[in-house]
Amino acid sequence: MILEVAVLPVITGKNAEFEAAFRQASSIISSMKGYISHELQTCIEDSNKYLLFVQWETLDDHTVGFRGSAEYQEWRKLLHHFYDPFPVVEHYSLTQSYGAK
Structure with a gap:
């Protein structure tokens, strides 16, 4: 499993x-091959900044499958005009995991 992490800077007043x-x-991304889950979080200190976390089975499921799909074009139309500047997207693999008490 890989974790896609994107910092989404949304234009002021467009939240x-x-x-x-x-x-x-969300219905678009959740229908894609290799998709596991996703969540969107709002920054407490800056309400125009969001974090997007998406779990994928493989890196290619995101970078090749999703980004190369017709569904991604619809995702882009819905969301990309809200960002300034364009988001930084990175991918992570689990190094260690710790349980909550």
Whole structure:
């Protein structure tokens, strides 16, 4: 499993529109091969900044399968115009895991 992490800087005043579009876009990403789960978090200190976490079975499921798909073009139409600047997207693999007490 890999974790996609994206910092999403949303244009000031567009939060409600972005969140509505993201709810719609969630059905797109969740239908893709290799998708496991995703979550969107809002920054407490800067409400225009979000973190997107997506778990994929493999890196190729995201970078080749999703990004190379027609569904990704719809994702782009729904979301990319909200970002300034464009998000940084990185991928991580688990090194160690610790349980909560």
